[in-house]
Amino acid sequence: MRRLTLASTGILAMAAGLLPASAADIQRRAPMPTKAPAYYQQAYNWTGAYVGINGGYGWGNTGVSAPFPGSFNLNGGLIGGTLGYNWQAGPAVFGLETDLDWTNIKGNGACDGTTCQVRNSWLGTTRGRLGFAADRFMPFVSGGLAYGNIRNTVAGVGDNSITKAGWTLGGGVEAALAGPWTAKVEYLYVDLGRGGTVAGSDASFQTNIVRAGVNYRF
Numbered sequence: 001m002r003r004l005t006l007a008s009t010g011i012l013a014m015a016a017g018l019l020p021a022s023a024a025d026i027q028r029r030a031p032m033p034t035k036a037p038a039y040y041q042q043a044y045n046w047t048g049a050y051v052g053i054n055g056g057y058g059w060g061n062t063g064v065s066a067p068f069p070g071s072f073n074l075n076g077g078l079i080g081g082t083l084g085y086n087w088q089a090g091p092a093v094f095g096l097e098t099d100l101d102w103t104n105i106k107g108n109g110a111c112d113g114t115t116c117q118v119r120n121s122w123l124g125t126t127r128g129r130l131g132f133a134a135d136r137f138m139p140f141v142s143g144g145l146a147y148g149n150i151r152n153t154v155a156g157v158g159d160n161s162i163t164k165a166g167w168t169l170g171g172g173v174e175a176a177l178a179g180p181w182t183a184k185v186e187y188l189y190v191d192l193g194r195g196g197t198v199a200g201s202d203a204s205f206q207t208n209i210v211r212a213g214v215n216y217r218f
Contacts, residue, residue, distance in 0.1 A: 044136045044176050046086045046093045049218045055079040056211025058105045058190075062118040065194075068154050068201040070116055072109025078102065078123065082213055086129075093138060095129035103148070105207055115155040118203040123148035123190065125168050136176035142186070143169040152196030152203040159198060164205070166192040180217040186210075 059075040080101030087094045106119035124147050131140035146168040153159035172186025192205040 044133070046088045046131070046133055046138060049085045050083075050182070050215040052082040052084075052213050052215030053080070054082050054099060054101070054211050054213035056209055058103065058120075058207040058209045060105070060190075060205070060207035062107060062206075063204045064109075064111045064116050064118065064152070064154075065201050065203070066112075067199065068111040068114060068116060068157070070109050070111030072107045072116075072118075074105050074107035074118060074120075074205070074207060076104040076106055078105065078209065078211065082215065084129075084215075086131075088133060091133050093129070093131035093133050093140070095131065095140075095142075096127075097129055097142065098124070098126040100124040111154065111201075114157070116203070117151075117153040117155075118196070118205065119151045119153075120148050120192075120205055120207070121151065125188065125190070127168065131174070138174045139171070140174065141171040142188075143167070146190045146192060148190075148192055148205075150192060150195040150203055150205045152198050152201070154198045154201060157199050160196045162195040162197075164192040164195045166190065166205075170209075174215075182215045182217060184213050184215065186213070 057077055061073050063071045078101040080099055082099040084095055084097035101123050103120050103123045108115060108117045127142040127144035129140050129142040131138040147165045149161050149163050151161035168188050168190045170186060170188035172184055174182055174184035176182050188209045190207050190209060194202045194204045196203050
């Protein structure tokens with residue numbers, strides 16, 4: 001019995017000596033790595049004024065009335081400047097935009113025994129815009145006032161140019177680039193009505209426009 005008691009005492013002493021070392025080993029272990037907080041990037045905001053340039057292509061048709069009736073296609077390029085302002089409320093973006101372009105949209109055709117030409121040499125619009133902001137990407141619709149000239153020429157008779165006001169409707173997409181720059185692609189249908197009366201004969205002007213633009217936001 002005495003020998004068993006001594007043996008038990010020795011085992012307990014050895015265990016007691018090992019416990020501090022084990023505790024020290026646990027304390028010296030490297031702390032578990034913590035996950036870095038996710039980086040938060042603020043959503044893009046479209047509010048503010050902007051200026052830009054645009055350019056594209058137009059195509060459409062015209063009808064010349066009696067006494068020199070005829071109809072033919074129109075087409076040509078355009079380039080100009082843009083000015084606008086956006087207000088963003090949640091994902092909705094409300095805007096007002098105006099632009100003025102030099103154009104070369106024209107066409108020639110037969111009109112009751114002679115040749116007629118109808119040409120538009122400048123075109124402007126003032127439109128409301130409604131967009132849906134998906135961060136740096138915004139599809140939009142737009143519409144409003146269109147204005148420009150209709151020049152009607154009847155060979156051998158004369159020509160006349162008049163400024164007309166009409167309407168426009170369309171839509172497109174705009175995307176934010178680096179810094180204050182954005183880029184857009186849009187389509188517009190423009191109807192200026194009729195004008196440019198020559199010897200009682202006037203001409204209509206309707207055109208489809210596809211153009212791209214780059215804007216600088218303030």
